[in-house]
Amino acid sequence: MKGLFCQAAKSDAEHTFVIQETTLPDVLGKHQVRVQVKACGLSPLDFKLIQEVGIQKDFLPVGREVAGVVLEVGPKVTSFQPEDEVVGVLPLDSLCSGLCEVIDVDEYYLVQKPEKLSSVCVAGALRDGVCAYTALHTHARMAAGHTLLVMDGASPFGLMCIQLACYHGVKVLTTSPSPQKQTFLEQLRPSIGIQDPLVARVIPVHNGSPDLLSAVLEETGGLGVDIVVDSEVCLHGEEDEEEKLLPHKHDIISVLGVGGHWVTSHKNLQLDPPDCRLLYLKSASVSFLNPEVWTASSAQQGRYLHILKDIVEKMAAGVLR
Template sequence: MQNVLSVCVYGSLCDSLCLFASLQSLPDVLGSHLVRVQVKACGLSALDLKLLGDVGIQKDLIPVGREVAGVVLQVGDKVSFFQPEDEVVGILPLDSPCSGLCDVIDIDEHYLVQKPEKLSSVCVAGALRDGLCAYTALHTHARMAAGHTLLVMDGASSFGLMCIQLACYHGVKVLTTSHSPQKHTFLEQLRPSVAKVIPVYNGSSDLLPVVLEETGGLGVDIVIDSGVRLHEEESEDTKLLPHKHDIISVLGSASHIKLDPPDCRLLHLKSASVTFLNQEVWMASSAQQGRYLHILKDIVEKMSTGVLRPQPEEPVPLYEATVAMETVQRHQKKKAIVQL
């Protein structure tokens, strides 16, 4: 048996979280379809403990760091996709017994894809989840096509940037919002790929008139939101978010939106559809495994060729992983990348 260090979260769905390190054992003989991977980098994202409870994963130890990139050390006797020394990348399943912060992990071959040589492990581990979310929102839910108009809220975020780049590649007209002067300057540099950057950090409510002006009064075909305000009162967390009524009002006819509105009558009048972005949906059923792997392959290929250019994230060493994960879990930071 081989012992590896793993970092897990301890805590119930209601209790506060506590990170700690533990030793896990890997068997000497691999399962038929398992791949043993030496992890080079992993991405830390906030854990959705309620989702884990809803899908029946109730355990005290929850491994963290599910987005991994590494090198294959050994393969099972029925593995057909990989050989030792292949560079791979993937997302560990929800019920994975291993943490991505292990030096070595065992993972089913059907959760991995080849990593292009020119793509760094740190880059792909940090951006893979955002790429998957962008594909799910734009291709799977919104059925994006050339000629559509897209509104991306907070386009300077890592997820928003992936949506912008993917949409531009497919000939979609992109409008986006900026949440600070620095983010506005960054997004302006993306023009003419981005047709309009709408500042929302000054407290003004220019979103609706600007969108209608840019679309000739027709509204947009797709909205990717990052949260909305349900009431007039504002808090520090919600003051930059648009009102739900404004989001619905910018929609054109037969459009798509990703949010949860109570204004169903207005949606009915626009014949608009509502979808909910659950980034874990691909892990919930093996029936979608082939499509899921196709998406992962396309993401890493587009990252390798420069179609998708994620924002660079400074990696942290393994000894800072617990502090980094606590920061991410408290939503003080969107994500972190650990280099092993």
Template sequence: MKGLYCRAAVNNAETKFVIQETSLPDVLGSHQVRVQVKACGLSPLDLKLLADIGVQRDLIPVGREVAGVVLQVGDKVSFFQPDDEVVGILPLDSSCSGLCDVIDIEENFLVQKPEKLSSVCVAAALRDGLCAYTALHTQAHMAAGHTLLVMDGASSFGLMCIQLACYHGVKVLTTSHSAQKHTFLEQLRPSVGVQDPLVVRVIPVYDTGSSDLLPQVLEETGGLGVDIVVDSGVRLLEEEKPQEMKLRPHKHDIISVLGVGGHWVTSHQDLQLDPPDCRLLHLKSASVSFLNPEVWTASSAQQGRYLHILKDVVEKMSTGVLRPQPEEAVPLYEATVAMETVQRQQRKKAVVQL
């Protein structure tokens, strides 16, 4: 049996992804489930995070969002039976690669997959759905009547945030990074119910950067600002290269569009706030929280809530409330090249069909 692994870079060498032979233990753990993998999602590997939590190996397993069919269960497993269709995210310290034909995983990292939901779709979008829930429900405490600004709404994560917020009665604004994405966002409609646009205003930033962000947000909110901002990275300096960084909002722009009591959820790991930024947040009684999608599998403190979120994500996908952008599945023999592209571009995703 073969799996995809990352050979960490040494002395500034380039990170390599390699196919390695692997095997499963003969005896299945009491609480483990043996799963035949049907599809596996590929997301960027955060090597720094793995080092921070003490996961240091010569070969690091790659591919953690999996969907498949249960082959065998341990003697103390209570949630699953053979032939059940399941989906889940492998823990950070997993020894298995999700691209193996068969993997062993603890039952408390899996949920049932609805029958009409394809394995490829759920493996590609599960992580983004989890991130959207974490940002909006767990951290920002979203409620009906709130106003939300989603940066880069046409990204897979941004799209999940928009759809989830609209489902809960939140007014959504977003930014677009190209003319094509702008048109796509303006044409977003719910799959059921009243066919009003999901987004009340799409703010283009591909020509002017974020210079038009503040006036357009204030115009749409009657000068009050938004209750929640969810970003996908920010600029810490006014002039940053490469070009795609200029499409990201400056940190001061985000603080400026926040209303009184507003909440900013950021994906930027190395955010630095200067005293004037902190002063402005203080004047607004606003807050900042960091979105770390790995926190659920890195800690078992809230395992029940984590499983509830996963179950709700897949149920909303199956009913059409959450409609992720379709990802074209790549075959297993292209997995190494696909993962290299994902790691290099950081925000791109891929899904492998086994």
């Protein structure tokens, strides 16, 4: 059986992807499930994170978001039976590539897949759904009546945040780096329920666009937003071409209201004393979004499985697309 693996480059050279033969053991572990993979999502490998958590491998398996059918279960598995349709995210130290035809995985990383939800759809959206739940529920403690600013709402992660927030009665503002994405965001409508726009205001951030701070304060009556979620930020004033469309860290802190919460995906965020002072004056806070924390630690495995289950149920109901 063949699977796709990646060998990390030792210098600035590109990483090498290879197809390798893999063999599954004859006997399953006590809590393991053997799954025939129907679809697999491809997400980037974070080589630095994998190294930092102590995983030392020459070849790392590629493809971790999987959906498939249970073929066989271990002697102590209680959650699944053969022929059950399941979906989940393989752990960082998984021996199997999600692109193998058949894989072995612990039952604690899987949940039941609703029958009417396609395997391709759920495998492609699961990671962004987990990120959105982690950002809005776990970190920001989102509640009805809050105001949320999503940076680059047209990205897959941004779209999940927008839909999840609107479902819970949150007013959503978002930014757009291009006129095409702005039109797309302004035309977003829920697939069920009242067909009001999902986004209260789309703030363009491309050339010649209005200032982000003034637009947010205008929309919130000068109070600022309760939650800001970004995918990346610009740390310095002299940015390169790729960073010109990214929000500056000071702008994000400025648009926060009193008691606001900033959830960032920037791994190496550095806050200067003036930034910290502004956060202190607003009694605001910052959280770091690491989507791997759920599978890297078993401390909150029950909550993680609840999140996975809720994501697939909302996808099956049409709340998340």
